[in-house]
Amino acid sequence: MYWFLNDASLQGQFGESGEFEAVLRALLGLRAAKPDVRRRLRATRSFASSTVSNHLVVRELLAGHRDKDLKRAVLDWLDRSGPFIDDERFPEADDYFEYEGLDITSTGLGEAARRTKADTPSTTFSFVGGPKNFAIHPLEVDHGLPEDRLGKYRVPNIWDPQDLATQVAALEPAAANWAELLQTARRRFPNLEIGPLERNPVLAREPFEASIRDRVLELLQILDEYVGSRDAHGKESKQAREIIDLHFTGEKARFTGESSTNQKDFKAAMIFDRSFGEGEFFAHWHGKISHRFFRVHFEWPLDGNRQKLEIFYLGPKLTKN
Template sequence: MELIFNDLSIHGQFHDMETFRAAITRVMYLRQIAHQFGRELYCHRNVANAQVTPTSTMQQVVQRTLNRDQTRSLMQWLNHHGPFWEDVQQHGVNDWLECNGNIITDTAVGEAAYCLFHGVPRDLVSMDPSCWLTSPLSVDWRENGNVKSVDVCNYWDANKLEAALSTAPITLTSWKDLEAVAQNRYLALTFSSDSFEPLNGHPFGKSAAEHLLSRLEILHRLKNCFDQQGRRTPEGHEIYTNYFTGNNAWFSDSSDTEKEEFKKALTFSHPETPGEFLFCTWHGKVNYRPPLRIHFSWPIQANEPLYVVYVGPKITRR
C-alpha cells in the first residue's frame, strides 16, 4: 500500500504556532516511518498553500515556526520532490465521491477511496488535531444510480501506522515482481513470453506497477464473465460499461490514424502460433510518466484466449 496525505485535515484549525509545529512534526515523522518500510507519503502540490490558521497558509506559518533544516525538508517534499498524487490521479472531476455527506472529489480522501474501489491499496495520513481523526473513513461512490461504499484506513498515530506497515503485504519492488504476480494471479490471460520486456530499462515505479495490475485484473475478470452459451454475463456488461466506454475509460481502441501510422509497431508475434501475427490496437491505459499501455487481443470471447502481448511505454507517442 501507499499513503496519501489528507489535504482536508488542514482546515484553518490552528490558533497557535506551537500546536501547528507539533502537528507538522508528527506528519514528518509518519513520513519517515513510511520510508523505513519502503513506502511513499504522497501529497498534493497545492497543500503548501492550505489555510493553516484563519489568516495564514502553511508556507507562511512554516517559515515562522520551523528552523531552517526543518523548513527545507518540509518544503522540498511539498513543493519539489513529492511524490504528488495528482501526477498519477485515477479519479476525475466528474466522479461523485462522498464522505460524511460531503463531496470529496478531487481530494486525497477521494483519490484513496477511488483507488481502493479498483483494487489499488491506498491509506491516508491526517493532521492531528483536525476534524479527520476517525478511522476508517467511509466513502460512497455514486455512479449511474448505484452507490458503492469503501472504508479508507486513516492514520495519525505513529505506533498504529508502524504496526500496520509491519504486517502489510510486501509491495512490488521491480518489473520482474510485476510480471511474476500477473502471471500467477491472472490465469484467464495468456501472456506473450516477451510481453513485459518493454519495461526493461525504465525506472520502476510501485504506483505504476499497481495500476498496471489493476488493469490486468479487469481484463482477467472480463474474460471470466461468460455463461455456458458463450454470452457475456450481466457482470461482464457492467465491467465493459464502466471501463471500456466513456471519456475516462481505462481501455480503448487506437484511432484510425494511429492504426495506420503505427501499424508495424502494433503488430505482434502470435504467442502460441509461430509465424503468425496479431494486430493489437486495443489497450489499457496508465497515465504515468511516461504513459504506460497494455496491448491485448480483441474482441474478448468466451472460447478464444485473451492474449496480452505488450506491457510498457505508450507505443503511439508522437
C-alpha cells in the first residue's frame, strides 16, 4: 500500500492556517511513529508550492512560522528527504488524467490513479474544503483526453489522519509473542543487527505483554534512525546529534550506560557473543522499559566503520542482585 498527498486538493481554502497546520502536525507525528508511513506516504516535489490560502503557498507559510521545529521538520520532508512521487513515477503510456475536468496528471492523485489502473494498492490523502470537493471516497478519475476517454478509475481516498493511522495498523498484524516481535523488528529496522534473541531462555520464561512489545519497537526505531542518519563513513549528521541530545542525555534519557559499579559487578552478564561476525562485546548501554524492568542492550558506541548496530539482549534487567 502507498499513500499519496493530493496536492490538487490544496486550493487556497485555509483562510486560517491553524487547521492546515494541525493536519501537518498529525502527519508528521505518524511519520515519526510509523516507519511504514515514513516510507510509503509520498508527495510531489512541487507540493511545498501548493496554495494554502489566498496569499500563501506551503513554503511561504512555513518561512515565517514561529515554530522552528515544525518548519524544519516539514521542509526536511517536503524539500529534501521525501520520498517523492517524481523519483519513482509509475509508467503509463497514455499519461493524462482528470478529476472533474481538472488536469491532475502530475499530482499525487494522478500517481494514485496510475497505480490504481495497474491494480497496485494506493490511496490519496486529501485536504478538506475548497471549490472542488475532495473529501469523498472514492475519487472517480478520468483517464485520457476529454475527446478520447480511455477509462475511469475509482481511487481510494481519505482526509483524516486517524484513518491513515488505522490503515497503517492494518498492514501488519501486531506481534503476539517474543518471536513475532523480533521478526517484526528485523523487517522494520534495516540498520540494526538483531540475532536470535528469542532463543534466550531468560526471555522465553517471561510472559509476553503488548505494552512491552510497543516500547521495544519504539526504542529500536530510535536506534535504527540514528544509524541511518550517519554517512557512509560513520560521521554523524545533524539529525544523528539531535537523536543523541534527545534520547541519550538528561534525566529522562531513554538510553543510558550502566554505572561504573554495575559495570564492575555485573560485567560477566553484559558480555555477549556477536551473532554477526566474530568476537565478544561488553554491552552495558541499554534502552529502558520501566514496566517489569525490561532492558534492551546494544552495541555502543558504534565505531565509524560499522554500518549496522547490533542488538544483544532483550529481557529483564541484568543488574539485579
